[in-house]
Amino acid sequence: MKALIVIFIALVAVFLFTQLTGFYRRTARETSSNYESAPVAPVAAVSEGSSLPGLPPHLEASLQQAQQAGLEEFAKWLRTYGRQVQDPRLAWIELDYVVLLNLKDRKEAVARFEQVRARVGPGSPVAERVRKLEPAYAP
Numbered sequence: 001m002k003a004l005i006v007i008f009i010a011l012v013a014v015f016l017f018t019q020l021t022g023f024y025r026r027t028a029r030e031t032s033s034n035y036e037s038a039p040v041a042p043v044a045a046v047s048e049g050s051s052l053p054g055l056p057p058h059l060e061a062s063l064q065q066a067q068q069a070g071l072e073e074f075a076k077w078l079r080t081y082g083r084q085v086q087d088p089r090l091a092w093i094e095l096d097y098v099v100l101l102n103l104k105d106r107k108e109a110v111a112r113f114e115q116v117r118a119r120v121g122p123g124s125p126v127a128e129r130v131r132k133l134e135p136a137y138a139p
Contacts, residue, residue, distance in 0.1 A: 054089030091126040113137040
C-alpha cells in the first residue's frame with residue numbers, strides 16, 4: 001500500500017512539473033514576441049531617417065507596416081523591395097533591421113552591420129549613425 005502511495009505522489013509530482021514547464025514556455029514565447037513587435041528605433045531616429053533620399057514614395061507605407069509587424073515581416077520586406085531602395089535610405093533601413101535582428105540573432109546582426117558599414121562612406125548622412133552603433137556591433 002505504501003508503494004502505491006509513493007508511486008501516486010511521484011506521478012503527481014511529474015505531472016505538476018510538466019504543467020509548470022509548459023506554462024513557462026508559453027509565457028516566455030509570448031514575452032519574446034512582444035519584444036519582436038517593439039518599435040525599431042526611437043521616434044527621433046525614425047524621423048531623421050525618413051527624410052533621406054533613396055526610397056520610392058510608394059514603398060513608404062509598406063516599410064512602416066513591415067517595421068511595426070516585427071522581425072520576420074521586416075526581413076521579408078527587405079528581400080522583396082530592398083533592390084528598389086538606394087543609399088543612403090537603404091543603409092538607414094538596414095541599420096533599423098540590424099537593431100531589431102540583434103534581439104534574436106546577434107551573430108547575424110553583426111554580420112549585417114559589417115556589410116552596411118563597408119558600404120557607407122565617411123561623407124554619407126548615415127555615417128554618424130554607423131559610428132554610434134559601432135561599439136555595439138564590434139565583432
